[in-house]
Amino acid sequence: xxxxxxxxxxxxxxxxxxxxxxxxxxxxxxxxxxxxxxxxxxxxxxxxxxxxxxxxxxxxxxxxxxxxxxxxxxxxxxxxxxxxxxxxxxxxxxxxxxxxxxxxxxxxxxxxxxxxxxxxxxxxxxxxxxxxxxxxxxxxxxxxxxxxxxxxxxxxxxxxxxxxxxxxxxxxxxxxxxxxxxxxxxxxxxxxxxxxxxxxxxxxxxxxxxxxxxxxxxxxxxxxxxxxxxxxxxxxxxxxxxxxxxxxxxxxxxxx
Ligand code: PEP
Numbered sequence: 001x002x003x004x005x006x007x008x009x010x011x012x013x014x015x016x017x018x019x020x021x022x023x024x025x026x027x028x029x030x031x032x033x034x035x036x037x038x039x040x041x042x043x044x045x046x047x048x049x050x051x052x053x054x055x056x057x058x059x060x061x062x063x064x065x066x067x068x069x070x071x072x073x074x075x076x077x078x079x080x081x082x083x084x085x086x087x088x089x090x091x092x093x094x095x096x097x098x099x100x101x102x103x104x105x106x107x108x109x110x111x112x113x114x115x116x117x118x119x120x121x122x123x124x125x126x127x128x129x130x131x132x133x134x135x136x137x138x139x140x141x142x143x144x145x146x147x148x149x150x151x152x153x154x155x156x157x158x159x160x161x162x163x164x165x166x167x168x169x170x171x172x173x174x175x176x177x178x179x180x181x182x183x184x185x186x187x188x189x190x191x192x193x194x195x196x197x198x199x200x201x202x203x204x205x206x207x208x209x210x211x212x213x214x215x216x217x218x219x220x221x222x223x224x225x226x227x228x229x230x231x232x233x234x235x236x237x238x239x240x241x242x243x244x245x246x247x248x249x250x251x252x253x254x255x256x
Contacts, residue, residue, distance in 0.1 A: 006222070006229035006249045007162055007206050009041040009064060009125055010236030011093060021048040025055035027239035033059045038229065038250045041091050041125075042236075046080055049088045064091030064125065067099060070109075070116035082120035092117050093231075095127045095151060097168045107150025114155055125162045125231065126151055127210070128189070132169035140167075141188055148192045157197060159204040163189055164231040170211025172233060176221075182209040183224035190226060215244035222249050 016024060021044050032040055043064040044052050052063045065088075069079035085092060094117060095110035114124050128147035130140045144165075165185050170177050177185075186207045194202035209221045210231030221227045229249050236242045 002203065002225065002228075002253075004204065004206050004228050005037065005039055007039040007041065007208060008229045008242075008246050008249050009091070009093070009162075009164075009208070009231050010043060010242055011066065011096070011210075011231055011233045012042075012044045012237060013066070013098070013233055014045060015237055016044060016048060018048065018051065021045075022051055022055060024237070024239055025052050025061075028242065029056055029059050029061060031239060031243040032246045033061060035246050035250050036060060038246055040246055043091070043093055049085070053088045062091060063089040064093060065089050065122075066093050066096065068092045068094065068113055068117050068122070070112040072116075082116050082122055085117075085122060086120045090123055091125055091162070092122045093125045093127060093164075095147075097127060097129055097166060097171055101168070107147055110147075110151045111153050111155070114151060118155065118157075123160045123162065125164050125208070127164045127166050127231070129166040129168050129171075129185075129211070132167075135167065135169065140185065144185060144188060145192055148189060149196075152196060157193075157201065157205070159201060161205055163193070163205065163207045164210045165189060165207060166210035166231060172212070174212050176212040176217050177209070179220040179224045179227070182221055183226045186224075186226040186228075213245060215241045215248070218245045218248040219251075222251070223253065225253065 041062045041064045065085050094113045099105040130143040134143045206228040208229045208231045209227050213230045213232045214235040
């Protein structure tokens with residue numbers, strides 16, 4: 001039995017418009033505002049952060065961004081800085097595998113983003129995970145340890161820090177990991193956090209699972225002792241499905 005409050009985050013990726021983002025925020029406010037035993041975070045695309053911030057103000061739903069640059073300001077066309085986000089959201093996803101795959105993100109650039117975001121009081125959702133080839137080659141643990149050590153180099157985390165274990169082969173594929181795989185990987189990550197920062201902080205740190213989570217499989221993940229919630233992509237775009245996921249995460253562990 002752990003005492004960590006589960007955290008379920010919706011990664012809308014590059015989806016929604018002004019109209020559908022507003023509708024989704026309103027629908028979620030209606031359906032999950034009163035689910036208090038889970039922390040809920042909505043991560044829309046940058047142009048809809050202010051809208052989400054306004055629509056969810058005064059509710060228990062929090063807003064997160066999907067990325068952030070490390071510089072504060074300057075000639076960086078198209079980038080968004082930590083101080084720009086700090087008034088609009090509490091969380092920021094950093095190191096998502098789609099950023100690593102399509103936009104050249106490395107452990108080093110992830111580390112720079114984490115440092116810059118935390119310096120402005122943003123809470124990171126720090127994403128790590130192995131590819132299918134790495135798992136096949138038996139390299140999962142080595143890759144996760146490298147990502148944790150590289151991403152967190154020189155960083156003092158606090159108990160608000162969130163990690164998302166997201167096996168790349170499970171993201172957007174409809175092929176989730178098993179609960180056991182998620183539990184094993186998250187256990188490894190937590191032990192590494194303990195060796196870097198001590199057992200107390202490791203026990204307080206929420207580590208989510210992400211990768212094809214939906215209303216039908218969330219119970220399998222939440223039943224595992226190490227899994228502290230989910231980072232949800234595709235299934236977070238449907239208010240009823242995301243609501244079902246949040247409600248499942250709210251049930252005490254061991255009650256399926
Ligand atoms: C994600 O975007 O972090 C994710 C896990 O996506 P999906 O749920 O669609 O696999």
